[in-house]
Amino acid sequence: MSGFSSSSVGRKVIMSLSGLFLITFLLVHLGVNLTLFGGPELFNSASHFMATNLVIQVMQYVLAAGFILHIIMGINLELKNRAARPVKYVKNNPAANSGWASRNMIYTGLLILLFIILHLKDFFVEIKFGEVTSDYDLVTQLFKNPIYVIIYVFAFILLGIHLSHGFQSAFTSIGARKPKYYSCVKNLGIAYSYLIALGFSIIAIYFYFA
Amino acid sequence: MNLTLLIWRQKDARDKGKMVKYQVSGISEHMSFLEMLDVLNEDLVNKNEEPVAFDHDCREGICGMCSLQINGEAHGPDRRITTCQLHMRTFKDGDTIYIEPFRSKAFPVIKDLIVDRTSFERIQQAGGFISVNTSGNTQDANGILIGKEEADMAMDSATCIGCGACVATCKNSSAMLFVSAKVSQYALLPQGRIEAKDRVKNMIHQMDLEGFGNCTNTGACEVECPKGISLENIARLNREFLKASVK
Numbered sequence: 001m002s003g004f005s006s007s008s009v010g011r012k013v014i015m016s017l018s019g020l021f022l023i024t025f026l027l028v029h030l031g032v033n034l035t036l037f038g039g040p041e042l043f044n045s046a047s048h049f050m051a052t053n054l055v056i057q058v059m060q061y062v063l064a065a066g067f068i069l070h071i072i073m074g075i076n077l078e079l080k081n082r083a084a085r086p087v088k089y090v091k092n093n094p095a096a097n098s099g100w101a102s103r104n105m106i107y108t109g110l111l112i113l114l115f116i117i118l119h120l121k122d123f124f125v126e127i128k129f130g131e132v133t134s135d136y137d138l139v140t141q142l143f144k145n146p147i148y149v150i151i152y153v154f155a156f157i158l159l160g161i162h163l164s165h166g167f168q169s170a171f172t173s174i175g176a177r178k179p180k181y182y183s184c185v186k187n188l189g190i191a192y193s194y195l196i197a198l199g200f201s202i203i204a205i206y207f208y209f210a
Numbered sequence: 211m212n213l214t215l216l217i218w219r220q221k222d223a224r225d226k227g228k229m230v231k232y233q234v235s236g237i238s239e240h241m242s243f244l245e246m247l248d249v250l251n252e253d254l255v256n257k258n259e260e261p262v263a264f265d266h267d268c269r270e271g272i273c274g275m276c277s278l279q280i281n282g283e284a285h286g287p288d289r290r291i292t293t294c295q296l297h298m299r300t301f302k303d304g305d306t307i308y309i310e311p312f313r314s315k316a317f318p319v320i321k322d323l324i325v326d327r328t329s330f331e332r333i334q335q336a337g338g339f340i341s342v343n344t345s346g347n348t349q350d351a352n353g354i355l356i357g358k359e360e361a362d363m364a365m366d367s368a369t370c371i372g373c374g375a376c377v378a379t380c381k382n383s384s385a386m387l388f389v390s391a392k393v394s395q396y397a398l399l400p401q402g403r404i405e406a407k408d409r410v411k412n413m414i415h416q417m418d419l420e421g422f423g424n425c426t427n428t429g430a431c432e433v434e435c436p437k438g439i440s441l442e443n444i445a446r447l448n449r450e451f452l453k454a455s456v457k
Contacts, residue, residue: 008384008424009414009451077424081382084315084423090216090229091308093282094381097433103381105426169427175449177442 016173115155143207160197274371284375312378336416337409367394376431382423390447
């Protein structure tokens with residue numbers, strides 16, 4: 001196994017699997033957030049369930065490990081890739097052959113990481129260790145702050161861009177790419193990116209104006 | 211046509227190198243890119259200057275010897291061709307053209323625009339072959355039946371000429387398209403299955419040792435490849451590697 005994780009392809013598989021795991025997590029997270037529309041009672045009970053259910057509590061650690069693995073491996077691969085071309089081109093035209101999202105995964109990724117830190121501070125730490133009586137009030141109050149909403153929406157646009165490449169790339173990295181279903185995977189990835197970016201953003205914008 | 215050329219000049223492997231500006235005139239639009247460089251070199255020789263060193267061999271687009279990063283693209287702006295098949299009609303009179311060597315840690319510059327691509331050969335030597343007894347008792351090739359679809363796919367992969375455009379164009383200097391084509395051409399055929407596990411592991415190991423970067427599936431290689439080797443090959447390489455790793 002050590003040979004696997006030290007090889008370039010093995011590391012890409014780790015990036016891919018941790019990415020797919022995080023993709024699944026995002027859906028669950030969006031599902032919980034959508035209960036905000038059901039009012040304080042529904043959201044607070046959903047939030048309470050997430051904070052007390054044993055399976056979720058265990059998964060929390062798996063999730064943290066998934067994030068850390070994805071981030072560390074991503075930075076590690078980026079550094080190796082930079083070292084693979086010590087002398088840069090004077091004139092480069094990457095837009096002629098590849099998409100912006102695919103070339104800037106490290107930047108969208110790092111900005112998303114900054115947002116996650118902010119997000120953990122504002123929600124996770126508050127709910128877990130603070131003296132919050134109603135999670136619903138905490139969330140809706142934060143969404144009244146225009147600067148927070150702008151940062152929030154911007155982060156989810158970046159996440160959408162990150163996913164638009166990451167989703168289909170994850171499938172290629174584990175070898176799940178064949179002509180007969182590739183366009184389906186690609187379209188699903190784009191649809192998923194829009195769902196995540198718009199889904200989270202619309203909630204924040206709605207509660208800002210509500 | 212009159213053109214301004216900005217060309218990477220580097221005396222030898224240790225020299226730092228720099229871009230040098232040249233003017234060429236009287237270039238016919240029917241000339242190939244390499245013929246245009248021949249004209250420049252004749253001028254330089256006549257002026258007692260050192261001609262620009264660049265790689266070339268067959269000039270028919272099949273040997274994989276010519277290279278060059280032209281205006282930031284491997285083999286220039288046209289698709290599915292090598293530099294020798296790029297014609298000057300692609301450019302306009304008065305254009306400025308940047309000409310640089312393929313850049314990668316694993317492709318060190320030897321001189322000017324010539325890079326050392328023997329790292330590809332070492333990858334091939336690590337597993338890009340099948341072990342066949344050639345003592346005279348060789349089985350007739352038609353004795354092993356192969357489906358048309360597999361044969362076609364293996365042939366498509368085998369069209370890779372090992373020019374290195376995939377590495378040059380990849381933002382990560384990854385050699386995955388090359389290695390995947392070489393692995394695929396064997397993986398798809400029964401003769402290649404016998405050594406498939408060792409082949410994929412050894413070739414990837416050698417690829418990593420040479421200092422190539424990691425594939426991030428940007429797809430740039432597929433676009434710039436003169437032979438149209440597709441990303442399906444990279445997916446197949448990943449599958450072969452996973453299969454070889456779990457067993």
